[in-house]
Amino acid sequence: MGLLDNKIAIVSGAAQGLGKSLAERLTKEGATVVAFDVQPSINNVFAGNTRIKPLIADVSKRADVEKVIATAIALGGIHVVVNNAGKWKKTPVTSTWEQALADWDEIMDTNFKGVMLLSRAAIPHMIKSGGGDIVNISTYYVLPARSDGTNPPDTDLYAASKWALNGFTDAWAKSLAQHKIRVNALCMGATDSPMLRGLFPDKKLPPEMAAMVMSPDAIAGQMIDLMRDGRTGENIGAWVGHPIELPPRKAAHLRMTD
């Protein structure tokens, strides 16, 4: 018996990288998954997996998100939302004003507004379904106690977009606890994905990174551990070179940054 037998999950940005692994892992726990992405390749990547319903959709567009929600409802409700779709971009603080504004729209529309759109559209249905989990895919940047000195200084907008998730994670965890909806964030360091590989020539990880980098499947395992554990309102770190396991539960006043 799986943790998510007869449950319906939604994963954004599922055509590759972390989202693909997260969607596949959810099906191994028994869930049926609406997996969507802006890339048309979403229609092919899960070929043969009858538990995955692929959709081309942009999480930053309300009409697309409504299509995703309607698809999940037709399957039987919504129990899990994984806000994974994300864009990473270098936006040095010295870049031009015009560049900064363009990058703001590109990054915030997906990383921040998209999380609001998808989650707020799903929450009423999650309440009707009796509760579940919202998992925000964040970054180790928001855990300064562990990442001090390592945050790339030229990714201020990306960093800000992920810090913004702290607000949603914390506020939703508190207000949705009464509906048995847990809200947490996974905040990992370097994880092997097309996004990470895109930072290097020929998309090849440097040997020292290749030896240590975390795998999307390992992070997917941590997500399932998190759901099984039942905690809410926490940013869960995963660190290159360390076991990918849940830390002890935190006291409420330490939850967000420790």
Ligand SMILES: NC(=O)c1ccc[n+]([C@@H]2O[C@H](COP(=O)([O-])OP(=O)(O)OC[C@H]3O[C@@H](n4cnc5c(N)ncnc54)[C@H](O)[C@@H]3O)[C@@H](O)[C@H]2O)c1
């Ligand atoms: N890979 C890492 O090292 C790492 C570390 C920390 C956090 N993250 C976060 O993990 C998440 C997944 O990253 P990844 O490394 O797998 O990246 P990736 O670029 O390989 O995959 C992201 C997917 O999201 C999709 N996407 C982008 N914008 C979208 C939109 N508006 N609507 C729908 N889909 C959209 C892309 O098409 C892509 O398939 C992101 O939120 C990222 O910020 C990644």
